[in-house]
Amino acid sequence: MGRLAPVRRASTVDLIAERLREAVVDGSLPPGTVLGEAELAYQLGVSRGPLREAMQRLTAEGLLVIPRRRGLAVRTMTAEDVRDIHWLRARIEPELGRRILTLPAAERRTVLAELGAEVKRMQRALRKDDARALGDAYLDFHRVLAVWGGSLRLARMLGTLLIETRLCTFSMFEHFEVHRDLVPEHVAFVEALAAEDGERFELLVQAHLEAEVRRLLAEPEASTEDGADRLLAETPDEPQPLDRLDLPEGL
């Protein structure tokens, strides 16, 4: 008989954490935002207790920062973070690709179908010049890799890295930008997987991620001196940027 998946009611903390993650991903909480607990709790319609618990969780994921006595702040990514994140993704994603290629044919077809669907979403977004939708489809494309990669922990890691990638964009630019290379690049990804060419997939992914780093770290548009300030934030002369305040805790 078919086993039933156990029901899993999300706790309030789960809900809050998810809501916060969403807000970070969709840009309603841009990097550097500082929020008071009371205010935020009121907005979410919960008390400060559960909110603080959720904050701790997002802190462990590296999305939030808790400056002492200052509520919470959305992490601002430095150039070093950008490099670290993309370097890591360049190791993880090809590995996931390889694992996906070892899947039974049926499942592999499913993966390819899902990836194809995301590429289609990207194409539609591009036609509409909808940078936001393009970015969302981009994230979901890579999430598919995480889900099918066969390693719980690697999936979780990549999931976090993808959100951090989004934070990189927000940290470096004021607003989304459509960049047209994205679609052909991802078409190539799918083709490489379809051809069961793991090596080619790896090279393509790495090329893509390196290009992303270059794009993100290129001098931001001169207009937004704000962006310049943020790049500066990684120079060692700052009075210790908020972002790194409680990182070392992790290890």
Place this chain on the structure above:
Amino acid sequence: MGRLAPVRRASTVDLIAERLREAVVDGSLPPGTVLGEAELAYQLGVSRGPLREAMQRLTAEGLLVIPRRRGLAVRTMTAEDVRDIHWLRARIEPELGRRILTLPAAERRTVLAELGAEVKRMQRALRKDDARALGDAYLDFHRVLAVWGGSLRLARMLGTLLIETRLCTFSMFEHFEVHRDLVPEHVAFVEALAAEDGERFELLVQAHLEAEVRRLLAEPEASTEDGADRLLAETPDEPQPLDRLDLPEGL
């Protein structure tokens, strides 16, 4: 003028989380342990608020599990977890080795010295037949790799994986065991790094980790039917083991 490192007072949550991590690592909180919040808070001398926040953080790290209305439980690792953890480590640690080899010579010497010191600790522990100390030195050896690997995120990940590795041991066996292969294996690791032979280092590490998996998943001593039960926990017929209750949250 020399910049002063900013003072960083640990918050109560940090302290609690650290204490809990320690307890997990040193075995005073074996896998499967269920604890009531009130009791634990009393033991730690704090109120339930901060304790719950720390719990959320350890949950995000995958060390704890929060069964609904049951306080908290130390995660029990399944055979699948054992494989996942070691598989991941087999990807991460060689990568860290490679990065360490690209370090300036002076720093590389420091790393080798630190690794050598840990190996010495392992040898001393082995001579005394002190399995606990051997395990601790083992953890610290690999932590050195994490610290010097040059990637904050990868370091954090490996740090967590190492604690999980310890949980694997506790999940599979009732007590520590001295196994003598460990020391020569780690001597070889250091030698490979000293010879700047990244490839050899990779092979050695992978061999070691595969051996560990075999050792951990070998039928536990017949005496401990408890261990057998735990192995069973991963079969799909259980009514959902506590361990996996709230994992999917991560991604």
Place this chain on the structure above:
DNA sequence: TATTGTAAGTTTGTCGACAATCAGATTATC
């Protein structure tokens, strides 16, 4: 004018309490 000292205001960090919920034991029923 720059710098230090002071004070007020705001926010967090922590705690205690209440109510809803669940697990386990007991009892009733088929």
Place this chain on the structure above:
DNA sequence: GATAATCTGATTGTCGACAAACTTACAATA
């Protein structure tokens, strides 16, 4: 005798409040 229903006790999930700590602004002094 086994299953289902009920009940009770304990524990969590959530909230409100208090006190300490920090930040900011202002004033005084060199």
